[in-house]
Amino acid sequence: MLINKETFKQDFRKKLINMYAEDIEESSNSHKYFALASLIRDYASENWLKTNKKYTNNKEKQIYYFSMEFLIGRLLHSNLLNLGIMDICNEALTELNIDLDEIEEVENDAGLGNGGLGRLAACFLDSMASLGIAGHGNGIRYTYGLFEQQIIDGYQVEVSDNWLKKGNMWEVRKENKAVQIHFGGNVTTTMENGRLKFLEHDCETILAVPYDTPIIGYDNSTVNTLRLWSAEPLNKDFDFASFSRGEYSKATEYKALIESISQVLYPDDSRQEGKILRLKQQYFFVSAGLQSILRRYKKLKEPINNFHKYIAIHINDTHPSLAVAELMRLLIDEENLTWEDAWYITTNTIAYTNHTIMSEALEKWPIDMFKRLLPRIYMIVEEINRRLVNEVREKFKDENKVTAMSIIGNGQIRMAHLAIVGSHSVNGVAKLHTELLKYQELKNFNDFYPNKFNNKTNGITHRRWLLQANPKLSNLITESIGDHWIKEPDKLIELKPFSLDTSFREKFDKIKLENKIAFSNYAKATYGMDIDPNSIFDVQVKRLHAYKRQLLNLFNIMDLYRRLKENPNLDIIPRTFFFGAKAAPSYYLAKKNIKLINTVAYKINNDPQINGKIKVFFLPNYSVSLAEKIIPCAQVSEQISTATKEASGTGNMKLMMNGALTLATLDGANIEIRDAVGDGNIVIFGITKEQVLDYTKNHSYNSYEYYNNDFRIKLILDSLLNSSLGVSPNEFSDIHNSLLKNNDEYFVLRDFASYVEAQNKIDSLYRNRDNWSKSCIINVANSGIFSSDNTIKQYYEEIWK
């Protein structure tokens, strides 16, 4: 964008006056933020309109990314960067005595997601716009985002996230584009011109109102759209009739009931949340999205049979998989297509990404509930299933397979099966994950549809996670290899020779230290934490889940603490262990883990004998904004999930991109990181996929063996039950049980020895600082392949185009 500093200053002044009738001098940071955000939206608006017109005029194929979650974070900084006016804005504001960093802190995170899955959707939006691809988001405008986590007495306490309270400058309400959504009621069948017609009646009808947010591409003129839907009553005017009859509360209750559909994001991650309200949410945004896509399509004046040539719909996990049945409904009931034509269009339009093979996360809905809420959709699912079952029976002649592959079974509707059958592409999110899908979990489907399954390894936008989050490192990279890496992240590989350059390494190390100092100051001011910036920053930030094994990390810390107590002169490099993790509010064991981390942290941090050699900090409220702060100063990246359990991971990519060394199991994209950087630049430990599958198949794991044969494990587990941690002996008995009585589902004890060894290796590697820095630089150099630009190019070439 072309604008100069003086114009910018003038525009900003004018904005403040227009919005608040205030001078710069008297305005608060909050007003300055809103004025700046509004100004930036103005700047983007013309290209937003132009982009839309171009798409329509050229009849460009439109891609819609349907996702229940978009974990976007803040937009001010990334919008300034992508518009190419960061420097001008910074200079102008500095001259006006305004600190941009302070202004940025005013913005609330758009925390409309739980973790990796929602953040992936946000990275994809950035990459699609930056590559000039006509790709848009479709989701829910939750009034409340993911809860804010507070830590009180070591426990997680959830506080609602009222992110819209101060207003949201980025979104535009499009009331004229609202659509109606029907729930419940009955379906009657009639004959009309020799064909069956299905009529829904006695439904509850509500309104879906879209709010559009511009998604600004980097240094191009593309501005795509994230459309988020809000649920409202059909008749918004206050029902005075009820009011005068004294039924005020009835009227407001009704309004609240409808608005509850887009009220709050389910805070569950990697576990199924089976509630009727969640099913409502899913149908709500799927139906609204499809209706608005269809309406736009009709303006092209193309025959409906060409729909799939102009539209691609991608469903992020199974949450939007009702799209299969809803698109069928719209094509058959509203557009009067035959089943066969509608099915051809639907399956050629929709593609599906699978994010997990863990059975507890696979979505299934009870038939009764589903049928009552979505009677017509249920009929369509039944018919899809009837045809599937016939075909499977015909091809495999095996009733076991028919039962296993059926969409409907055991009184439930299996959403993953619906998504697979209704899509032309099913992809996993890392090589290992896709292999597990094809040859284990979904083998029957892969045999049945030999060309449907494919891999698209996840990625992250290097613009947010490097250019924006780590400006010092970005500048050093640009000084060294030029700035073409910003548009072509693979060019980061040109940094590789610099790993041998002493003066580059010094600058690289200095930046890491400066980032660590900056974070230490922030943590001191914000949480009162005393952090030694010269210690190794060891970071595990991600959702709290048993399979991610924060416990394994903690058990090594407990063992290290014991060794230090036994030998205060133990020669170790000082280390600071950081944890950041939200637990689903209903996930009892995960919350106990948080309490345990904080209990151990308290004990170690307050033990004068340890003399600060190790410290442990739990950073509250892990979110995109916190990630942007901690990742640039991380030196050890903890990616220690049980092999086969983490589909891909993306935190692993962000951390390597910022020059942390990965300490990892052979799981998810860790394997691809290892392949990229080489065995010498990553530390691998733990049992492999084959070993995990063997244990599972033969039921041959017995965690007691490890408890009985490794005195370190015995001491740690015993300490959970005695008073040595200074809490009631019952506090951690359930963690203890999960590891022994319940046989340690995620092989924490099995991998303990291997992990401790790996951690000791980290310590010894760090002693050779030249080699350490070299490895870190090689990690950054190889991180370009994990840019979501690459991922999106593959989706575009191999699925959407």
Ligand SMILES: *Cc1c(COP(=O)(O)O)cnc(C)c1O
């Ligand atoms: C990247 C990211 C995640 C995903 O982290 P994993 O380590 O891949 O699980 C979760 N939450 C936030 C806020 C993130 O930025």
